[in-house]
Amino acid sequence: MRIATWNVNSIRSRIDRVEAWLARSDVDVLAIQETKAKADQFPMERLQACGYEVAHHGFNQWNGVAILSRVGLTDVRHGFPGMPSWGQPPAQEARALGATCGGIDIWSIYAPNGRHLTDPHMDYKIDWLTALRDEAASWLAADPTAQVVLMGDWNIAPRDEDVWSMEFYADKSHVSPRERAAFHDIVEAGFADVVRPHAPGPGVYTYWDYQQLRFPKKQGMRIDFVLGSPAFAARVQGAVIDREERKGTGASDHAPVVVQLAD
Numbered sequence: 707m708r709i710a711t712w713n714v715n716s717i718r719s720r721i722d723r724v725e726a727w728l729a730r731s732d733v734d735v736l737a738i739q740e741t742k743a744k745a746d747q748f749p750m751e752r753l754q755a756c757g758y759e760v761a762h763h764g765f766n767q768w769n770g771v772a773i774l775s776r777v778g779l780t781d782v783r784h785g786f787p788g789m790p791s792w793g794q795p796p797a798q799e800a801r802a803l804g805a806t807c808g809g810i811d812i813w814s815i816y817a818p819n820g821r822h823l824t825d826p827h828m829d830y831k832i833d834w835l836t837a838l839r840d841e842a843a844s845w846l847a848a849d850p851t852a853q854v855v856l857m858g859d860w861n862i863a864p865r866d867e868d869v870w871s872m873e874f875y876a877d878k879s880h881v882s883p884r885e886r887a888a889f890h891d892i893v894e895a896g897f898a899d900v901v902r903p904h905a906p907g908p909g910v911y912t913y914w915d916y917q918q919l920r921f922p923k924k925q926g927m928r929i930d931f932v933l934g935s936p937a938f939a940a941r942v943q944g945a946v947i948d949r950e951e952r953k954g955t956g957a958s959d960h961a962p963v964v965v966q967l968a969d
């Protein structure tokens with residue numbers, strides 16, 4: 707079984723590339739982030755024609771998450787209990803989508819950005835991640851043998867080696883102690899980073915800004931992660947970051963992350 711996560715940065719702009727990548731990668735489950743599409747804008751039929759059942763959660767041109775599966779897709783959940791709200795009036799954003807696929811509890815996660823260190827959105831980000839940790843920890847407390855995976859764009863680089871320059875990011879989001887602690891707390895709750903052992907750094911990234919020729923300069927960030935429960939992690943046989951998909955015209959600024967599981 708092969709599962710993957712990919713921030714496509716607009717499914718409508720990237721649908722041709724997504725279709726081609728699905729055919730080439732042969733993944734069984736794909737978690738997508740930043741679909742940037744309302745329900746009536748999402749290319750449901752085109753993705754179903756690729757052989758996948760599809761669940762999507764999106765309200766507008768921002769955020770949006772989806773799960774594609776050819777090993778079953780049941781128990782779809784839009785968001786998680788206790789998920790914080792944002793905006794005026796406050797409302798839960800389309801940042802988390804859960805479903806059971808092939809016996810695994812799959813979650814497509816698009817964590818808030820944080821924007822700036824003193825921005826109110828940073829407090830929202832920390833609250834959002836804390837709520838996710840508490841809820842995910844309760845799942846494992848109820849069933850320590852559960853196969854659960856939280857995968858997506860976390861908007862956090864948890865280690866210094868996960869950014870091309872700590873000096874450049876010193877006063878910016880994604881690397882602050884608060885954000886890294888929030889990420890670490892989810893790992894400590896029982897969800898291991900299952901990709902890093904198979905794709906160690908430094909210089910291994912999943913995101914490269916479109917500006918300043920970051921990709922050819924190899925100036926990226928590692929912010930897309932697959933975090934698995936103990937039962938899930940025990941099945942991981944390998945993992946790869948598909949850097950090639952970041953190349954060429956019309957590419958997303960993120961690369962897909964693929965995990966191979968034992969039967």
